[in-house]
Amino acid sequence: MYFESLAAAWYMDGHGFYVWLAYALTAIPLCFMVWLPLKRMRQHWRWIQAEQRRQAAATATEAGI
Amino acid sequence: MWTIIHKMGSPPWFFRISGVLVRWLLPITVMLLVCGALWGLLVAPPDFRQGNSYRIIYIHVPSAVVALAGYYVMAFAGAVSLIWRIKMADVTMRAAAPVGAVLTAIALVTGAIWGKPTWGTWWVWDARITSMLILLFLYLGVVALFEAYENKTAAARACAVLSLVGTVNIPIIYKSVDWWYSLHQPASIKFTGESAIDASMLYPLLLMIVAFYCLFAVAVLLNMRAELTWQHREAGWLRQIVSGA
Amino acid sequence: MQLLAANQVAIERGERRLLAGVDLSVSSGDIWQLVGANGVGKTSLLRAVGGLARLGVAGEITRHGTMLYLGHHAALKHNLSALDNLRFHPACDVICSDEDIISALAAVALAGYEDRPIGALSAGQQRRVALARLVLSSASLWLLDEPFTALDVDGCAWLEERIKQHVAAEGAVIFTSHQPSRFGELQQNLDLAAYVV
Amino acid sequence: MSYSKTSIWQPMSSEVASLSIWGAFARQFMRHCKSLVGSPADAINPLLFFFMVVTLFPLGLGPDPQRLAGMAPGILWVVALLSSLMVSAKLFASDYEDGSLEQLAMAPYPLAVLVMGEVAAHWIATGVLLALVSPVFATMLGLSSAALPTLVASLMLGTLSLTLIGAVGSALTVSIRRGGLLLSLLIIPLNVPVLIFGTTAVSEAVIDGNTVSWLALLGGLALGSLALLPLAIGAALRVSLDN
Numbered sequence: 001m002y003f004e005s006l007a008a009a010w011y012m013d014g015h016g017f018y019v020w021l022a023y024a025l026t027a028i029p030l031c032f033m034v035w036l037p038l039k040r041m042r043q044h045w046r047w048i049q050a051e052q053r054r055q056a057a058a059t060a061t062e063a064g065i
Numbered sequence: 066m067w068t069i070i071h072k073m074g075s076p077p078w079f080f081r082i083s084g085v086l087v088r089w090l091l092p093i094t095v096m097l098l099v100c101g102a103l104w105g106l107l108v109a110p111p112d113f114r115q116g117n118s119y120r121i122i123y124i125h126v127p128s129a130v131v132a133l134a135g136y137y138v139m140a141f142a143g144a145v146s147l148i149w150r151i152k153m154a155d156v157t158m159r160a161a162a163p164v165g166a167v168l169t170a171i172a173l174v175t176g177a178i179w180g181k182p183t184w185g186t187w188w189v190w191d192a193r194i195t196s197m198l199i200l201l202f203l204y205l206g207v208v209a210l211f212e213a214y215e216n217k218t219a220a221a222r223a224c225a226v227l228s229l230v231g232t233v234n235i236p237i238i239y240k241s242v243d244w245w246y247s248l249h250q251p252a253s254i255k256f257t258g259e260s261a262i263d264a265s266m267l268y269p270l271l272l273m274i275v276a277f278y279c280l281f282a283v284a285v286l287l288n289m290r291a292e293l294t295w296q297h298r299e300a301g302w303l304r305q306i307v308s309g310a
Numbered sequence: 311m312q313l314l315a316a317n318q319v320a321i322e323r324g325e326r327r328l329l330a331g332v333d334l335s336v337s338s339g340d341i342w343q344l345v346g347a348n349g350v351g352k353t354s355l356l357r358a359v360g361g362l363a364r365l366g367v368a369g370e371i372t373r374h375g376t377m378l379y380l381g382h383h384a385a386l387k388h389n390l391s392a393l394d395n396l397r398f399h400p401a402c403d404v405i406c407s408d409e410d411i412i413s414a415l416a417a418v419a420l421a422g423y424e425d426r427p428i429g430a431l432s433a434g435q436q437r438r439v440a441l442a443r444l445v446l447s448s449a450s451l452w453l454l455d456e457p458f459t460a461l462d463v464d465g466c467a468w469l470e471e472r473i474k475q476h477v478a479a480e481g482a483v484i485f486t487s488h489q490p491s492r493f494g495e496l497q498q499n500l501d502l503a504a505y506v507v
Numbered sequence: 508m509s510y511s512k513t514s515i516w517q518p519m520s521s522e523v524a525s526l527s528i529w530g531a532f533a534r535q536f537m538r539h540c541k542s543l544v545g546s547p548a549d550a551i552n553p554l555l556f557f558f559m560v561v562t563l564f565p566l567g568l569g570p571d572p573q574r575l576a577g578m579a580p581g582i583l584w585v586v587a588l589l590s591s592l593m594v595s596a597k598l599f600a601s602d603y604e605d606g607s608l609e610q611l612a613m614a615p616y617p618l619a620v621l622v623m624g625e626v627a628a629h630w631i632a633t634g635v636l637l638a639l640v641s642p643v644f645a646t647m648l649g650l651s652s653a654a655l656p657t658l659v660a661s662l663m664l665g666t667l668s669l670t671l672i673g674a675v676g677s678a679l680t681v682s683i684r685r686g687g688l689l690l691s692l693l694i695i696p697l698n699v700p701v702l703i704f705g706t707t708a709v710s711e712a713v714i715d716g717n718t719v720s721w722l723a724l725l726g727g728l729a730l731g732s733l734a735l736l737p738l739a740i741g742a743a744l745r746v747s748l749d750n
Contacts, residue, residue, distance in 0.1 A: 360613060361612075361613070362609055362612055362613065362748055363748070363749055364745065364749060365746070365749040366749075376615065377613065378613075379609060379610070379613045381606050381609050382606070383604070383605050383606025383609070384605065384606060385605055385606040385607045385609065385610040386605060387538070387542050387545075387601070387605065387607070388605075389542055389545030389546045390538070390541055390542055390545055394538070394541055398534050398535070398537055398538030398541065399610065400535065400538070400602075400607045400608075400610040400611040400614065400621070401610040401611070401613055401614045402526055402531045402534055402535075402614045402615075402616060402621070403614065403615065405526060405530075427545070
């Protein structure tokens with residue numbers, strides 16, 4: 001490690017604010033970029049499962065009649 | 066070759082392969098990103114002229130590089146969709162556009178933040194930043210055009226035409242902005258030559274570039290899987306996967 | 311002579327499937343009417359057959375000879391005269407002299423209107439300028455989308471007569487209309503309800 | 508009024524003759540020219556727009572002649588770009604609405620060629636006209652008269668590219684309701700090289716520098732656009748017809 005302490009790494013001779021801000025502003029959209037399609041996928045997945053349950057219920061009642 | 070193209074056009078096959086791929090690629094990408102970021106932030110020595118602010122390079126350059134490459138990936142998918150009319154190419158194009166736009170935006174924002182300690186101002190009309198800004202417009206154009214069409218098959222076609230025109234134009238735009246800048250370059254701003262970069266700084270940069278490529282691939286694949294799930298929500302093969310899981 | 315062969319044509323718009331498995335063979339002398347409720351895909355099929363709609367059209371469509379398409383819109387520029395509109399018609403299917411155009415306009419009861427800007431004509435008159443193409447064109451297969459709308463009784467009679475002449479002269483017509491069987495024995499119907507997915 | 512009741516269909520004398528591809532191009536060109544003569548506002552409005560926006564710059568920047576003259580190349584070119592943007596929004600709109608586009612697509616000639624007839628007429632009515640009138644506005648901004656020939660030449664070549672790029676954008680957005688803003692998003696980035704080369708050519712002319720190479724670049728762009736963009740315009744129009 002180049003820095004002597006975590007505090008020094010945080011401060012970075014006065015440039016810490018810019019560097020950490022840049023990394024934070026990169027990390028947030030990157031997380032969203034991965035999380036959003038996963039969330040969409042999960043929603044579609046649930047929709048299909050619900051649809052399957054509905055169809056199963058429909059065929060069950062038909063068979064009952 | 067043809068069998069591969071044919072297979073890639075088949076959603077069930079793609080869905081299975083991409084599932085395996087993502088399962089492996091996602092952890093690897095996260096690992097690469099964390100390692101690269103820690104290396105660049107904490108281990109690499111500071112630049113002798115810019116001090117520690119140069120550490121932004123480890124996200125700025127990779128995002129810019131991958132954003133530009135992403136446009137070519139998108140345009141290639143567009144060309145495949147126009148020529149061979151493979152629906153999967155449409156899905157790829159649609160999935161790549163927002164990812165590329167986000168990466169371009171990241172490159173712009175980090176560039177601006179880097180500019181403050183280096184040049185004393187948040188925004189400089191530097192050749193590369195200006196080119197990135199135009200690339201962002203090109204990406205946003207594709208995304209907006211896709212959203213504006215009601216018929217999504219037609220939307221994919223229109224976007225393919227647009228991204229191909231854009232691809233031909235990108236080198237011209239970059240070159241013209243370069244000339245424009247060298248004509249107007251203010252004397253007060255100086256750049257560190259990239260050729261002079263030391264190996265101890267270069268390795269984490271290369272690592273981060275690889276990591277960003279992986280991230281692009283993962284994000285595109287995830288988008289494609291989400292889109293395919295919706296498009297084939299009525300299909301038997303997908304229902305089997307869902308009920309089997 | 312066969313002018314058009316459509317084999318197992320399927321049509322989808324966006325994600326919505328409209329029709330599937332449509333077979334249609336049109337030979338010279340045929341009058342085909344596309345029948346079906348609103349939104350069933352009559353216009354879409356007509357456009358697919360003519361090659362205007364390409365996306366989402368599957369199946370095999372073979373065309374022999376030239377085609378003339380007349381859609382809902384008349385393709386007339388409002389600031390051009392009737393004469394200029396026909397002379398520089400965007401379909402560019404024929405070269406015709408001014409005399410030809412003037413007599414064609416006379417045939418659709420628009421004698422003396424050739425120099426009026428289209429914008430100064432009524433909707434029905436504009437429709438008739440568009441129909442004048444049926445006199446000028448040499449196309450063998452006519453694709454007419456709702457040709458009888460906005461026409462008066464005389465106009466409808468003229469159009470029926472013109473269509474009969476065309477098929478008698480080895481031509482063929484496919485048209486859509488809400489009124490059933492205008493041509494009685496002469497026409498064949500393609501009921502699209504049978505192909506709805 | 509009565510419909511003629513000719514019982515036997517007589518083929519017209521000239522009906523079998525068909526046009527050459529250039530004839531078809533020329534016919535579309537003539538059609539659009541006649542239409543422009545019929546409503547000259549389409550050609551005059553961009554000039555008026557140009558005039559008015561050029562008037563705004565001295566009001567916004569101050570009347571200092573030196574400063575205005577320094578900025579004149581940039582101002583003139585940016586305004587030319589904006590007015591081309593404005594007119595290209597309407598390029599295919601009426602053709603799409605009145606069904607002319609369907610008829611063009613049905614014509615037995617490549618759509619790209621037929622549409623180029625229309626684009627050529629549009630370029631002459633807006634681009635060439637603007638280039639010819641631009642010295643008036645340039646003089647008002649104090650651009651040195653030595654630079655005027657270069658300005659006219661650069662606008663002449665540049666507006667050809669601008670028109671073609673605008674036609675691609677117009678073809679892509681013609682089937683979209685309220686596509687105006689989208690159109691600017693699509694074509695402004697593509698117009699950047701034209702703007703840079705054009706402004707630089709005029710600026711170089713002011714300082715008596717190397718104008719030829721910049722004009723050559725503009726010419727190269729125009730030729731490249733002429734070679735490639737008609738295909739894109741044709742493909743985009745077909746897509747729009749399918750939307």
